[in-house]
Structures are given as C-alpha cells and as structure tokens.
Amino acid sequence: MRRVVAGMAAGSMVGAALGAIAQRRAEAGDLRRFPMPGRLVDVDGVLLHVVVEGAGPVVLIDSGLGGSCLEWAPVATDLVRDFTVVRYDRPGFGWSPGANCDRTALAAARRIRGLISALDLSGPVLLVGHSLGGLHARVVASLYPEIVSGVVLVDPSHEDMLDDPSTARSAAVMNRVMSLVARTARLGTPRLVGPLYTRMTTSQIRTALDDETRSALRRSTLLTASSVAGMRGAVAEMVALPASLREAKGLAPLASVPVTLITAGAAPVSANEGKARAVIRSLHESVVDAASCGRLVVAEQSGHLVPIDEPELVAQCVRETAATAAAASAKA
Numbered sequence: 001m002r003r004v005v006a007g008m009a010a011g012s013m014v015g016a017a018l019g020a021i022a023q024r025r026a027e028a029g030d031l032r033r034f035p036m037p038g039r040l041v042d043v044d045g046v047l048l049h050v051v052v053e054g055a056g057p058v059v060l061i062d063s064g065l066g067g068s069c070l071e072w073a074p075v076a077t078d079l080v081r082d083f084t085v086v087r088y089d090r091p092g093f094g095w096s097p098g099a100n101c102d103r104t105a106l107a108a109a110r111r112i113r114g115l116i117s118a119l120d121l122s123g124p125v126l127l128v129g130h131s132l133g134g135l136h137a138r139v140v141a142s143l144y145p146e147i148v149s150g151v152v153l154v155d156p157s158h159e160d161m162l163d164d165p166s167t168a169r170s171a172a173v174m175n176r177v178m179s180l181v182a183r184t185a186r187l188g189t190p191r192l193v194g195p196l197y198t199r200m201t202t203s204q205i206r207t208a209l210d211d212e213t214r215s216a217l218r219r220s221t222l223l224t225a226s227s228v229a230g231m232r233g234a235v236a237e238m239v240a241l242p243a244s245l246r247e248a249k250g251l252a253p254l255a256s257v258p259v260t261l262i263t264a265g266a267a268p269v270s271a272n273e274g275k276a277r278a279v280i281r282s283l284h285e286s287v288v289d290a291a292s293c294g295r296l297v298v299a300e301q302s303g304h305l306v307p308i309d310e311p312e313l314v315a316q317c318v319r320e321t322a323a324t325a326a327a328a329s330a331k332a
Contacts, residue, residue, distance in 0.1 A: 019188030026191055030222045036095045043114040049095035050088045054080030058121045059318055061087045064131030066234040068094030068224050070216040074311035092233025093224045103236040105244035109139040124149035126322055130307055132157050135248055142251040150325040152317050153261040154306050158283040159248035175238050182235040185228040194226030204303035206266045253290035258324040260317045261288050262306055265298035
C-alpha cells in the first residue's frame with residue numbers, strides 16, 4: 001500500500017512538473033509568434049503595454065475584465081483618422097507583465113492618470129471604458145475631471161450590480177473556482193481553463209465574426225486567459241470587484257463632462273439573462289439621469305461585448321461625445 005501511495009505521489013509530482021514546463025514553453029512560444037505591437041510604459045513601478053496611434057484629440061480606451069487592447073482594434077482603426085487613440089493592457093493582460101498590485105477601481109484610476117502623465121498627452125482625454133473598464137472611466141472622471149473631456153461607457157459595470165443576492169452568490173462561486181485555477185496556474189491549468197473561460201465570455205457575441213476579429217480573440221485568449229499572469233490578473237480583479245463597487249458608491253455623479261452610455265440591446269437568449277439585462281438597464285439609466293450632460297444609446301445588435309458586435313457604433317459615439325465636449329469648451 002505504501003508503494004502505491006508513494007507511486008501516486010511521485011506520479012503527481014511528475015505530472016505537475018511536466019505541466020509547469022508545458023505552460024512556460026507555450027507562453028514563450030506565444031510571445032515569439034505574437035510580438036508586442038506597442039511599448040511598455042512604467043507607471044509607478046507597474047509596466048503597462050500601450051499602443052498609441054493616430055493624431056488629434058486623445059481617446060484612451062480601457063477594456064473589460066480579462067480583456068486586452070486586441071479587442072479594440074476595429075474601433076481604433078475607425079478613430080485614428082481623427083484622434084490619437086491610446087489602447088493599453090492592464091497588468092497581466094495582453095502584453096503587460098503580471099504585477100502584484102492593487103486591483104481596485106481607485107488604484108486602476110490612479111494608474112490611468114499616471115499613464116496619461118507618463119505619455120505626456122496634451123489636452124484633456126476622452127475616456128472609453130467597457131464593462132469593468134467603464135467603472136474605471138467613471139472613477140477617473142469623478143476624481144480627476146480636469147484631465148477628462150468626456151466619457152463613453154460601453155455596457156459598463158455599476159456599483160449596485162451585485163446587490164441582488166443571487167447575482168452575488170453566482171459571482172462568489174465563480175471567484176472560488178477561478179481562485180483555485182490561479183493558485184495552480186504555474187502547473188499548467190491556464191492552458192486548459194483559459195479557452196473554456198474565453199468560450200464562456202465570447203458566447204455573448206451576437207454577430208458573425210470576420211477572420212481578423214476571430215484571430216484577435218484567439219491571440220487574446222492565448223496571451224491573457226491562457227497565461228499565468230493573465231489568469232492571476234483576472235482573478236485578482238474578480239476578488240477586488242466588491243471593494244471596487246464600494247469605492248464607486250461614494251463618488252459624485254458625472255457633472256462636468258458629457259457622458260454617453262451604450263447599453264446592450266440584443267434580445268436575451270435566456271430568462272435569467274433577460275432578468276439580468278433588465279436590472280443593468282435600469283442601473284445604466286440611473287447613471288445617465290444623474291449626469292449633467294448624459295445620453296443613453298442602445299446597441300440593438302449587441303450582447304455585453306459591444307466593442308466586438310458593433311465597433312462602428314462605439315466609434316460613432318466617441319465622435320459625437322468629442323464634438324459635444326468641443327462645443328462646450330468653445331462656449332466656456
């Protein structure tokens with residue numbers, strides 16, 4: 001019996017070692033195949049991968065949880081003719097190295113302000129944020145209105161979204177599962193779980209994908225969800241989410257800049273999704289109602305992943321919000 005137990009233990013150790021080796025080799029291969037499109041910028045000791053394109057007024061884009069600059073390429077391509085478009089990867093996502101840093105919304109807002117300073121961007125910035133990135137954009141605009149010209153929130157997270165007990169329980173279960181994956185990440189679990197996680201999130205896509213977008217999503221999966229740093233970063237943001245929502249509850253409504261909020265409008269695919277969408281729609285309306293210059297735009301063809309389903313709508317809203325901000329500035 002002892003020999004059997006010892007053999008099983010040895011086998012487990014060998015399996016873990018092989019998994020760790022496979023994980024490291026796979027990540028190194030991904031980085032060779034997909035070279036960094038931008039550059040690394042040091043923001044208060046945290047390295048962030050940043051892509052800066054175009055010329056003109058600055059638009060800075062922040063992704064949803066586990067997202068990267070790759071998903072924003074269609075929006076950026078539309079905007080670079082008239083704007084300086086800044087896309088960046090939060091720590092551990094895309095090409096940004098992992099970092100043992102604060103993942104709350106306030107910390108993310110401070111890093112965005114630091115990134116704007118590090119890039120020496122001229123003039124106030126129009127912020128675009130999707131999902132959790134939308135919450136970050138609201139926090140930046142509330143705390144640092146002097147550096148923000150306008151805000152476009154794309155199906156953003158809201159500070160009251162976990163108030164429903166069933167939603168909070170589901171989030172807690174997901175956190176426990178993903179935390180286990182993060183703890184065993186170096187043993188190779190991201191290569192197994194990452195594609196499943198991406199498949200779950202991208203199941204919300206409602207439009208047919210072209211080859212370029214499909215390729216971008218695959219690269220994002222490999223570089224983020226299937227990497228140790230990416231999986232740990234996503235879990236860290238999940239764990240920090242309740243604190244982030246509490247931080248946002250204490251902020252004043254956006255009163256000094258124009259706000260456009262794009263909310264998903266495609267028909268839900270299940271009763272549970274329909275209930276969740278009704279709740280988030282109400283919360284989105286409350287953000288717009290509280291803003292001094294706010295409007296709600298319904299993305300009729302989109303689920304939660306509006307930047308992928310309707311990138312042209314996001315770009316249009318950016319242009320319109322920028323025009324509103326410019327007109328207000330000219331009158332001041």
